[in-house]
Amino acid sequence: MKRVLVLGSTGSIGKNTLKVIEAFPDKFKVVGLVAGKSAGALREQVEKFSPEAACLVNFEGSFDFKGKFYRGLSGLKELIEDVDFDICVSAITGSAGILPTYWAAKKGGRLALANKESLVCAGGFIVKVAEEIVPVDSEHSALFQCLRKERKEDVAEIILTASGGAFREREDLSSVTPEEALKHPNWSMGAKVTVDSSTLMNKGLEVIEAYWLFGFPLEKIRVVIHPQSIVHSLVRLVDNSLIAQMGVPDMRIPIAYALSYPERLPLNGELELKLPGLSLDFLEPDVEKFPCLSLAYEAMRRGYPYPIVLNAADEIAVELFLKGKIPFTAIPVLIEKTLEIADFPPPSSVEEVVEVDRLSKELALKVAEEFLF
Ligand SMILES: NC(=O)c1ccc[n+]([C@@H]2O[C@H](COP(=O)([O-])OP(=O)(O)OC[C@H]3O[C@@H](n4cnc5c(N)ncnc54)[C@H](OP(=O)(O)O)[C@@H]3O)[C@@H](O)[C@H]2O)c1
Numbered sequence: 001m002k003r004v005l006v007l008g009s010t011g012s013i014g015k016n017t018l019k020v021i022e023a024f025p026d027k028f029k030v031v032g033l034v035a036g037k038s039a040g041a042l043r044e045q046v047e048k049f050s051p052e053a054a055c056l057v058n059f060e061g062s063f064d065f066k067g068k069f070y071r072g073l074s075g076l077k078e079l080i081e082d083v084d085f086d087i088c089v090s091a092i093t094g095s096a097g098i099l100p101t102y103w104a105a106k107k108g109g110r111l112a113l114a115n116k117e118s119l120v121c122a123g124g125f126i127v128k129v130a131e132e133i134v135p136v137d138s139e140h141s142a143l144f145q146c147l148r149k150e151r152k153e154d155v156a157e158i159i160l161t162a163s164g165g166a167f168r169e170r171e172d173l174s175s176v177t178p179e180e181a182l183k184h185p186n187w188s189m190g191a192k193v194t195v196d197s198s199t200l201m202n203k204g205l206e207v208i209e210a211y212w213l214f215g216f217p218l219e220k221i222r223v224v225i226h227p228q229s230i231v232h233s234l235v236r237l238v239d240n241s242l243i244a245q246m247g248v249p250d251m252r253i254p255i256a257y258a259l260s261y262p263e264r265l266p267l268n269g270e271l272e273l274k275l276p277g278l279s280l281d282f283l284e285p286d287v288e289k290f291p292c293l294s295l296a297y298e299a300m301r302r303g304y305p306y307p308i309v310l311n312a313a314d315e316i317a318v319e320l321f322l323k324g325k326i327p328f329t330a331i332p333v334l335i336e337k338t339l340e341i342a343d344f345p346p347p348s349s350v351e352e353v354v355e356v357d358r359l360s361k362e363l364a365l366k367v368a369e370e371f372l373f
Pocket residue numbers: 007008009010011012013014034035036037038039057058090091092093094096097114115116117136137138187188189190191192193251
């Protein structure tokens with residue numbers, strides 16, 4: 001029986017994780033649940049799964065719970081220290097996940113990693129202390145599976161697939177509304193990652209995530225658009241063989257794999273990919289129309305602290321867009337301008353990463369006030 005701690009249990013990945021765990025009660029036990037402020041949703045989850053510990057990071061009210069209850073970021077740190085877990089599913093959204101992911105990695109056991117921002121911002125620190133990382137992101141789960149049997153020197157390139165988002169075929173992006181950006185053509189996900197998919201920033205963050213997970217240079221990490229989201233990623237070997245991992249676009253598959261690896265769990269028939277009639281298309285990404293992907297490569301080429309600035313400016317840009325304060329087309333503009341003027345030293349600890357993240361967000365807000373409002 002594996003003991004599982006879920007960070008971000010009330011979100012899209014968190015809920016899907018609990019669905020998988022619920023289907024295999026003899027294999028997994030939920031020992032801790034952590035959310036931001038959704039007290040009602042967390043209460044329902046603790047009633048159903050009876051964990052030993054629970055935490056709300058941003059909630060002041062009372063919380064009725066039989067186990068040990070923690071509050072705030074310092075409470076979350078204590079929970080990670082106190083609770084004995086085999087697997088931590090890291091699924092808090094955004095840079096709020098950096099410190100918790102680092103603490104869980106340092107504690108040991110398996111890190112089932114969904115929070116890509118923690119690797120984008122603090123990859124070097126996390127990879128160094130983690131005992132084992134199994135990716136949850138579908139593309140990285142695919143690469144993890146494709147690379148299992150291959151020698152590193154036999155790999156010519158790793159190829160991340162991207163659906164291309166909701167606006168791949170739309171000519172005029174200036175009129176895109178938050179409601180339109182929140183509708184992903186293939187995946188059902190949280191708000192931030194859905195908007196990031198529509199700008200291709202999600203793929204940019206995933207390129208950086210892949211860099212830290214698999215240790216290939218940026219020149220060997222490529223992106224192709226694959227509108228059907230069936231091939232989750234590919235590896236091209238030096239003899240030009242391509243190895244791909246395919247499946248229906250449903251996060252329960254990569255989540256189940258991250259929980260059960262190296263075994264496989266028999267998932268129910270509704271997740272079967274039907275082959276007759278299947279068609280697969282691959283296209284080059286349009287980086288003129290979606291500059292966020294190039295901005296991510298550029299930030300990573302410049303090195304630290306720029307990936308942190310990139311991620312922070314993106315979080316601010318998406319938030320302002322969702323509040324209706326800036327147009328969709330201003331998202332890459334705000335990120336590019338923030339990257340241009342940011343001048344912070346490279347961080348030498350995870351705490352310094354968090355500080356650069358804070359300063360970069362302040363800077364991005366100033367840039368927005370000066371150029372965009
Ligand atoms: N959704 C997907 O299919 C998918 C796929 C691949 C990778 N990912 C990655 O997985 C991560 C989670 O994505 P998601 O779509 O599941 O996000 P989501 O639906 O927005 O859920 C986010 C979760 O994080 C919690 N949270 C937010 N701020 C917090 C804070 N300051 N402290 C503690 N908990 C906090 C939320 O709690 P409250 O409910 O209380 O706010 C919620 O449980 C992201 O990094 C995303 O890029 C997601």
